[in-house]
Amino acid sequence: MLVQNVMTPKEKLILVSPAASVRQALQLMKTHKVRSVIVEKNHEDGAYGLVTFKNILQSIVAEDGDIDLLNVYDIATIPAISVSAKLNVKYAAKMMVTSSIKRLLVIDNNELLGILTMTDVIGILMNSVER
Numbered sequence: 001m002l003v004q005n006v007m008t009p010k011e012k013l014i015l016v017s018p019a020a021s022v023r024q025a026l027q028l029m030k031t032h033k034v035r036s037v038i039v040e041k042n043h044e045d046g047a048y049g050l051v052t053f054k055n056i057l058q059s060i061v062a063e064d065g066d067i068d069l070l071n072v073y074d075i076a077t078i079p080a081i082s083v084s085a086k087l088n089v090k091y092a093a094k095m096m097v098t099s100s101i102k103r104l105l106v107i108d109n110n111e112l113l114g115i116l117t118m119t120d121v122i123g124i125l126m127n128s129v130e131r
Helices: 022-032 053-061 089-099 118-130
Strands: 036-039 049-052 103-108 111-117
Touching (some): 022 036, 022 053, 036 111, 049 103, 089 118
Antiparallel strands (some): 036 049, 103 111
């Protein structure tokens, strides 16, 4: 099974500007009930990023940050770790486990196609158990 068959497509993702405040990112996360937001590219040849609850907590606790003064770009993981839509899910899952990553952006030709989460991968296992 390929990543493209399991991923959450781009249309369902929440994107945020790198210039947005961390408070704005948190508000998006709360409104859409998600644990991460994708940071848009700055330029055509730029990289997508990812902001998670963990990034936000680290910035506030470790750096004694103010969520109104910090920009998303300051705390985001840029570039986000990504895989191709054409990759077999088992390799993406192995990458997640060995690197302790819960989310992988799905990017081909430097364009965002979706996101693959640990929940998506577990969903495949759950479906196979039910058969």
